[in-house]
Amino acid sequence: MRNPRSLAFDVLVAAGVACLATLPVFLRQTPPALTWVGLVMAAALLVRRSRPLWSMGVISAMALAQVLFWAPRHDPLPFDIAVLIGMYAAVKYSRTLRGGLIAGCVVVIGIVIEVVRHAGADTWWQMSLFYAGICGGVWLMAYTVRQRAIYVTGLEERAASLEREREHLARIAVADERATIARELHDVVAHSLAVMVVQADGGRYALDADPEKSRQALATVAQTGRAALEDMRRLVGLLRGSADQAQGRRRITLAELDALVAGARSAGLAVRVTNTVGPVDAPAVELAVYRIVQEGLTNVLRHAGPDARVDLDLRRDGDDIVVDLTDTGRGGGLGGEGHGLTGMRERVSVHGGTLLAGPRAAGGWQIRAALPLPAALPQAPASPAPPTPAAEKPHAADTLPAGVAA
Structure with a gap:
């Protein structure tokens, strides 16, 4: 129009x-x-x-x-x-x-x-120049205006394309941020709630027969709840805070796996740990390893049953840190694709690693993740450490059935 x-x-x-x-x-x-x-x-x-x-x-x-x-x-x-x-x-x-x-x-x-x-014989060239000047000037003026309009239209189309691309990138960034927030909330809350539920159930059953054990269970519930609350406050502060606050947040290292395993053991889970990784200086990889182990233990507490035993093996494989977590509980207890497994896959994918998860042939569940260390970091010599004492006799490791991959 x-x-x-x-x-x-x-x-x-x-x-x-x-x-x-x-x-x-x-x-x-x-x-x-x-x-x-x-x-x-x-x-x-x-x-x-x-x-x-x-x-x-x-x-x-x-x-x-x-x-x-x-x-x-x-x-x-x-x-x-x-x-x-x-x-x-x-x-x-x-x-x-x-x-x-x-x-x-x-x-x-x-x-x-x-x-x-x-024109006559003497004036034809003057008339020719006159008409050529006027008509040529009009033609050139129109051509200049045309080219400028084309140029402006091109700029407008490019600006519109850049705006669409910016909006697309913004939507991707928002989606990534939402996925990150969901993953962090799940990792912080799910493990603590699983431990608290197990301890609360145990304390309720032992209230009359063993009041001391009941008090210990309630103390564990309170301690776990306070830790979860602190983690939630830290996460909310990170989401609301500035970049300086983000850089100053508490760093989670592999050394904190001991406390994580201790919490699982206090909930009645038999965990055997073998850690030959040695010292590393890769905060992002360490956090990913911690969250994978945390989610694996949470799934065992929730799905594997009261008599499940867990083997946790942390080792170096070339430039990779390998996490191998197996249990003897009811196989296939995850009941399909959950938020935890999705979060593990996302963490591993960010670092360019691989993740295998699925039921074992002999029963139970196995999670195996390989996370490459940054290429610029020197390879730290791995000094084998003796396995930590197990609350239960360790079981033999089984391999994943073919084709089960996350």
């Missing part, structure tokens, strides 16, 4: 040409029939934006009719103005520059005809 302002301007231009075409008739300077030629030219100018070549064609045909049927002295000014306006529109508004070139060639032919009709 055309802009009302541009439509009004085109109507004024056409009306002006029509007035100039009829004025010589009232002054008895041109034949009345010649006025109709000017009026047709004026009408053609109304569609010079939407149909520039069609408008230029009609104007050129009317100019040719005037040349063929009227004497040279009947060359009113409106005809020249209409031709110039039509050429300008053809150059500026045609879909391709070819339309403007065609209009320019038509005007050149018209200049030749005018020179032949009017």
